Amino acid sequence: MAIPLILAIDTCEVTCSAALVSGGHTLARRSERLGRGHAERLLPMVSDLLAEASRSFEDLSRLVVSTGPGTFTGLRIGLSVARGLAVAKGIPCVGLMSLPVMAAQAGETGGVIHAIVMGRGGQGFYQAFEGLAPNGLPAQLGPAACLDAEVIAEMIASRPGAVVGSGASLVGAVASIDSVDPSMLGQLGASIEPDMYPPEPAYLRDADAKKGKALLPTEQ
Template identity: 40%
Template sequence: MLILAVDTALNACSVAILRSGEVLLSRVEPMTKGQAERLAPMTREVLAEAGVEPAALDRIAVTRGPGAFTGLRIGLAFARGLAVALDRPCVGISTLEVLAHGASALRTVAAIEVAGSLFVGAWEGRACRLEPCRQRAEDVLARLDGDWTLTGPGAQTLARLRPDWPMAAQDLPDPVVLAQLAQHLDPHLNPPAPLYLRGHEAKLPGGISLEVDSL
């Protein structure tokens, strides 16, 4: 299976290509803005350097959140558009799940902090033990038994309360891990639908901010 994975959920623009589990090429460019302009050219570059024609792809994979609101929409729109153009399935995977499996630990808590909110999920092997959610650090730890490895750009918030738990430093989801996970998932059960976990702010006349729940 030939898989193209793309990610713009956090502070990077990332693309990877895997063929039957073998990494053909992976590229990660850190950036806080500009993903909309960079993602398509980067994808073309990676495909060309790997010697892969777009029509040869079997599947597209994309992170679906949580993450930056604009970044998520960029990656999801691109992946879905490419999948439609090529008539290929598109798999959406939680950013937290990609981070958790990228830590290479048996029991992992992945955390992302965005705009003052903490988003977490926990996995034991392939089994999800805590569904991605928005919670206070204290409440997260109260729901977990035993020892866990912490990872993700929000892990330090949890580590302050559990300094005895090991840390797997990881600020960005690895597109290779994203592609590896996508190999084993049913596209019909894992669609590229955004997972916001919080509202996004809409500006009203007069400068008033209104948080609108997305999911």
Template identity: 35%
Template structure:
């Protein structure tokens, strides 16, 4: 039984997910904008109540680690790690970019996907996944020009998803298939991805500043298989 929490954007969200049945049991989602710290535990308790579960029923805690709201991510990750420690269960981190890419993949199976969020100061926070959902670049902070160069060199046009998707498409000068244009994915997506990952390193906030590695001019999306 997985508890998933997300405070990476305006929403303060939690859900309880049955990994064995691959189904959500209950959720609570509040559009706060800010003030996640004051509301998160109440949101979690409401999700548990709706699912008819208690803390002792949980086997893992999934959490969005960003990129996104600096304060919201810190609150969610600290809460997830605290619950995991108290309940002696694993905490599993999922990035907003991989969650958005997973949602886009539901409508565009077998396609490369560029998940991209507006990062402020002109930055775009991006991650590129190939046709088999393997991470090929990022997560990193890049410029709009670098994003356009990346997709131009990738061969078959990727699906664009996230808040920066439309801006990238317009800068490239031609339309792309678009996935969700939101700042975060549905809370159940985080739970589903965490169930597939299983325990690993303790989650920590993903804060992207200047990219440590920029896409090269000759960047191409590596082909896997065929």
């Protein structure tokens, strides 16, 4: 039986990235900080990855895509490409938020990992993790939410730990991990259920942001 070939895509912030993952190994990977131009770059990037790995679109068995939070346009591009390929090939497509993916990139720290994605107006998208859930994803300590920087700083102070993500500067931290690694995205999404993790965008509307609306359930 052939080992599944997974294509992972992330376009939720300034970085446009993709990776081919199979059997827990990365066959090919690309990551470019574009700011703009994700739509023009993504499909050629995927084609380059397949050529590098001597594979074709027909070999793909699963799509994994980051669902945000992030820019409205960036999210739509990645999700549209992933869902379109999945429908065309008749294969599963799953979505994962960037917050748990970046927390997983930090590895086993032995403590709390605070993930923050930069928002607007002094706000950030925040979620804390510690240990692993039964499905292999970082275990959530609470729901993801859009919060003021001061609130995030207070939450981190109450449970000190590592900080990851593009919004680290909101709390005066410097993060070595500030974007999604598509290889990690692909590995985490390799076996999760599409029904539990659909490829749906996780951006917040202004009205929701004022209420700090949760982006994820607290149970996994």
